[in-house]
Structures are given as C-alpha cells and as structure tokens.
Amino acid sequence: MPQQRLVIIGGVAAGMSAASRARKLDPQLEIVVLEKGRHVSYGTCGLPYYLSGQVADASELVVYTAEFFREKRSIDVRLEHEVTEIEPGRKRVHALRSRAQPVVVEYDKLVIATGGAPALDIPGVQLSNVFTCNDLAGTIRLRAFIEEQRPRRAVIVGSGYIGLEVADALVHRGMEVVILERSESVLEGIEPEIGERVEKALHGHGVRLIKNAAARTISGNAQGGATAVQYGAGGSEPAELVLLATGIVPRSELAATAGVRIGRTGAIAVDERMLTSVNSIYAAGDCAEVRHLVTGQPTYLPLGTTANKQGRVAGENAAGGHGRFDGVVGTLVTQVFDLAVAKTGLNVEQARAHGFQPDAVTITSTSRAKYIAGKPILAKLVWDRATGRLLGCQMAGEEGIAKRIDVAAMALHARMRVPEMLHLDLSYAPPFAPVWDPLLIAANEAHKKISRS
C-alpha cells in the first residue's frame, strides 16, 4: 500500500490534536496541516489573560510551535495556507498560500477543523479600534493597541464568558468598561439567580452593564477609528476601544460547499467517530456539532475542551483507529473578577424546550466549614419531575466552584436521579467543604420537593 496522506484544515486546538493523535497511532502516515494564520496550537481560552497582562508573552500561550510539530512529530505544518475549496470526488483541497499562490493538496483522509468565526453583523466593525478576542493574532493587535494608545474607555458588545473575561482584563488595565448586552441577562443560558450574582460582581468592580441593549452600529471619525456604539432605540456609548464578543458561528461554508451535511445548528454534522456525511472526511472543534448527552440531540457548544477531544478522536479514526466521542453535558466555568460561575446540563427553560418537566431548587451554602471563613456558594439544581433525573446544575461563588460543578457533570454523565444523589461520598475537611457539601444540600432540598409533590 502506498503511503497514506492525512490532510487537516486548521491548526489550532482540534486540528493539532487530530494531527498529534494520528501521528501517535501511525508513525508512517503523511500528515499535512493547512493553517491560514501564523500560529498553531495555542490556548484560545488564555487570550483574556494575555490581554490583562497576567500572561506576559504571547508565546506562553503557544503549546507547541509549528517547528516543534515539523521536527519532533514529522507533521508538515504549513502556515498561511487558507483552504478555499474541498473536492471530495477527487479527494483534494485547494489552498491559497500567503493569500496569493494557489496550491493543491491531495488527501486520503481529511479532517476539517476550521473553527468558528466571530458573529459580527453590524456596520462599523471594520473600524481600526474594533477588536475581537477570538484568535491570537487579533488579540496581539488588541493588546498592542491598548499599550500604545492607552484608551480609557471600552465598550464591550456581548456578555458571554469572553465578554466578561475581557471586561475583567480591561478593568485590570485601569480602563472604564461598559458592556452592552442585547438580552435580559448576562451569560446566555444562565439562571436569573446566578446571573444576578454575576451582575453584582461586575457592578462591584465598576463595570457598567446595559441590558436589553442590542448594538446597532459603530460610528467612527475621519481617521477610521470608532468613537461610539449605538444601541437599542437611540442609545449611544462613547468608546475609545470596541470589543465584539457576541459569540462565534461555525466556519462551515467550506464543508457545505463540498456537499458535507450541515446540521440544524449550522455546524458540520458528525457521528461519534467524528465522521461527516462524506466518506473519509472528518470534522472536529468549533466548526462541528456535538451531541448533548442530556437531550440526546446534536447541539453547537464551541469550547476548547470539546475541540481537543473531538480533534483527538478524529485523528485517531483518520489514522485507522477506533475512537469515539459520545458527547458533552454542557459544562462551562468562567471567572469574572473574584466570582466563579459554572453550569452543566440544562437550565429550566432549555429543559422545558426539550420536552422535560423541569423543577428546580436554589440553595446557598459555603465553600468551607463556616468556622474557617467559608465563602458563600449559590447553587441551583434542575431535575425532571417525571423521572427524578438530574438535568442540570449552576453555581456561583468565590471558591470551590469549578470542580464542584464537575461533580454535577458526573451525575449527568451517569444519568443519576436526584434520590441517588442524597448520600454521595464527597470529600470533606473543614478547608474544602461543609460537612454536607452544597451539592448534597441541593440534592436533599430537591428530594424534599419531590417527596412533597
């Protein structure tokens, strides 16, 4: 058999995970990565920390360089190669090298890891001081702008976790920050009680949050710089810097044009092997769908952890292995100033939309024994009245949140019912938890409510 070639489009989390995994499985396989940018394999989730200065140098975010992959892993990483077309019939892709020179690369197996694109859709996004925090190159430009121009006032459009993390970073740099949020609540999908805590944290650090404020246009000056963001019915906020953080949409056009099936979410449909509808073509990361294990439905939840897992499985299978990725339970955590906010599973509204009969309790407890300065934890548990099954959990607090939400995530993975959660053997010592962990308190409250009904 002649040497097989695996081509991977995109060299960030999913793409490089696929490449590395394929290499481990098959030392003979030829592996070509086509990356349109100048960086591979960096931690996108670390960008706000580079912005704040907590991460001093961008190179710290780069897990491995292109040279490393070329030399140590024999992976042919080609930077500044933007793929423009996939021809599944002839098993080849067309790319532009350095935005000009056409290149054709044939493949035996293909992994599409084109990622997501900022969901930008208002006039003025092209102005010089309008930024996103979605990729390394853009964030390097943003930080350089801040350090050179010293803007004093930033308007952030969107209050998803990136918007909030950037707000934190900019306040850290001494800027005045306004957030425009088009909906009623920060952090889409967060329950009102938890969202309230986040708003309090923002307020406590001087961030002004304007809700029900859909940004409409960004106005600029003669020099091509943004000066204000217009929102809602006549609102306007002056800005010396605009950050767009309205989420991302899957970069799936390339796949769609090639006849690869796109799911209802707009992202590429994949099975548990990360195989698309087209033979020999896999997809992974922010361009692909993922199965939600609570609803059983494909969904779009672009996150770094999922991208790594999907990439790994795609690489494994593209190299002839037998990996599978069953899906996610929707776990997310973010740090907003001193507050950690986390969720897993479905909120009440999502649960109802998926045909469950949700009920919920909200409790307050502490992160440690009270007598050694435990910090408050707010936790909400959602379950299905019909079956008692846990559907979701959200938490907020200053410590002990991230890995505690994981305990709830495990309960979702195990499809536990609330009555099975009353006496879980969770660790206890005064510095780490109260004797009844907040999660057990919530489960017991839920059980009481179930027993009464």
Added chain:
Amino acid sequence: MPQQRLVIIGGVAAGMSAASRARKLDPQLEIVVLEKGRHVSYGTCGLPYYLSGQVADASELVVYTAEFFREKRSIDVRLEHEVTEIEPGRKRVHALRSRAQPVVVEYDKLVIATGGAPALDIPGVQLSNVFTCNDLAGTIRLRAFIEEQRPRRAVIVGSGYIGLEVADALVHRGMEVVILERSESVLEGIEPEIGERVEKALHGHGVRLIKNAAARTISGNAQGGATAVQYGAGGSEPAELVLLATGIVPRSELAATAGVRIGRTGAIAVDERMLTSVNSIYAAGDCAEVRHLVTGQPTYLPLGTTANKQGRVAGENAAGGHGRFDGVVGTLVTQVFDLAVAKTGLNVEQARAHGFQPDAVTITSTSRAKYIAGKPILAKLVWDRATGRLLGCQMAGEEGIAKRIDVAAMALHARMRVPEMLHLDLSYAPPFAPVWDPLLIAANEAHKKISRS
C-alpha cells in the same frame, strides 16, 4: 396509639442528625438524647483548627447547643448521661447521670450513636500532658495546656489525618514536632508516591517524621507528666506534650453486651436502613459499620460525613420513614500545611486483597493552565484489569484537590470503566484546570496501558 419515644445514645454528629431528622418527620415523637459529655452537635473535624487558633472559640465549632435542640426542636437533650446498659427485651436503657445517679429510660426505638474511642494501648497514656484530639472537651484541655504551659516540643503518635492536622496546628503555634509512625508510611492506605509528597510537606515545615517507630511506652516524671515516648527497639523522643493519634475503635461494647450483632470489623453491623440485628435498634456513626460500594463489603471508615448521613437515615427510619444509605466509596481529604491529599476507593493493595486484578498509573499535571501559575497535581488511578472498572484514585497538590477527588468518587459511585472516562465533560477555564483535566490525563494514560496489554 400512645406517644412513641425515640431514645438516642450519643449527641455528636450521628446522634443529633438522627434526632433532627426524626423530629422533622414526626412532630409528635418524644425524642430523648443521652449524651455522656457536656457538648452536643459539634464539628469534630474542626478540632485541629480550634487547636491551631484558626478557630478562636470552641463555641464556633458547636453547630447547635443543647438549649437550641430543647427549645427549638423539642428534643430532650440530657448531657452528662452515660448509658451503661441496653435491655432490648424490656426496651429500656440504664444510664448514670453525672457519673453517679442511676436513670432508666424506656424506648420504642433506639439509635446507638456512641461513636469511637481513641485506640490507646500503651503504658503512660494517663499522664497529665498526654492528649487526644478526638472530642471537644479533650481538645479544650489540650489547648488550655498549650496556652498556659507553653510546651516547646511535642511528640505525636500516629500519622493518620488527625496526627498530620495536629502537627500542622502545633507547628503553627511555634512548637517543635516529632511524629512517630509505626508503619512504613504516613496516612494508612495512601500509595507510596502520594505518601512521599506528604513526607516532603512535613519535612518542609520542620516536622520530623520517624517511620517504623511503634510507640511502646510513655515515661513520666514525679509530677505525673510525660517526659518522653519510647518506641521501636530502644528509641526515645523527649516530649513536653504527647498527642495520641493512632486512630479510633468503635464504641460497640454496649451494643455487643445487649446482643446486637457486631461485624467482623468490630463495629456494629447495620443494614441499609441503619437497622441492627435487633428489632427497633438502629446504629449510626463511628460505632457502626458502613458498606464499601467498591468492594460490596462492610467496612469500618469512621468519618464525620458518613456519621451525618447514617444518623439522618437512622433518624428517618426510627420515625417511621423509609430512608436508606447504601454506603461509601472511601473518600477522604486532608490538608497538611500547603498540601491537600485525597483518596477515594481502593489502593492497589486493597484492590488485590479484595480479589481484583489491579493495575495503576501515576501522572503529574497542574491545577490550572500552566501559563497562569498552575500548581503541580500528582494523581494515581487504580483500575481492574479484568473489567476495566475504576477502583480508586489518590491525589496530592496545593490546590484543586478536594473537589477533583470527588469527580473520581462520582466515577466510583457510577461504577464507570476507564474507557468511559476518557472524554468526561469536566469544566475548563485557565484559572481552574488545564484543558485536559488531570483526571482525564490519568484516564487516558490508564487507557493506553489497557490497550497495550
């Protein structure tokens, strides 16, 4: 029906949990708690923090006072009532009030929550400056001794979690501390790699650990004070204070004498309703056995969390409810200076002793993304080669340990196999975890080892 009376022997964690739960279920029930000491319902696990001074006043450890229970919950708490005999045939107990006055109390249901007793068995334990840290009264005496006598040098016998927590507390108070450990390792049941980290932490804080050093006698002076502890074959350590932390044994004699079945562990045998072998008699807490959900066998693991759960279930059933407590997976966490150490499930040796075919991997990772000062985490995973089932996990590190061991505990509760753990949807953001959580890294290493064999 005449008014029913529930009698509870012991008023700390299990006993007061039982009383409170019974009261909630049945407002009419007469509830009598016979407690031999002067305190009820305090956090035993907080005693080392009271000792160090982190908890300023003993009253902070008391969750509710006897008065609270009497007045707010109509629970007849009788302090300084030591039960001397149970007569199951006549459904009554005999007690001594204030060590002198005999009292007889009849019951319809009885909960035995007599707790555990320090496992002391060497000459000299009666000397005036020999202490334990097992109950509030004893710990109050110990702290008073330290503050009044200002001893400079302590010898701690035993390096279980209480021995280590007390070592931490005494160093915090400026004392020179020596620990005598009879076995090869600190923290019984800890894996060698994890134990090594603990030893390093002790060493780093000036604590001298002498292993293979079984204490034989405590020698004293003419005033009845201890002056040294003799150990092994001729060793001796001078001491101005001796702390015995060699674990506890169940206080089960009262039950045994009454014909209640004692399990092979020496603790009272109970079913999942906390019922003993004798009709209408329940047992809970440090005097009772508990089922280990990994082995399926009854075991003796006296811990505050379990005592609370068992007490609650005993109280529920004694009041006519239908609670059940299936058991534990053996989760434990402790803080030793800056280091947190945790375990859940079985170690390799225990797994082998229970007929499994254990295999294990040990990995090092970090508590956060490396680029924002993640701290090292050492994790060991144990699984069964025959089935792939997870059997246990141990971890050590300066942050992110306690609730991370809970994720492994959840995997044990759910009886997960290693291949099911590769892609768990655990929370990720740079301040809380690396993109592949240490637990996922360990699971992936385990899976590699399984695939190779």
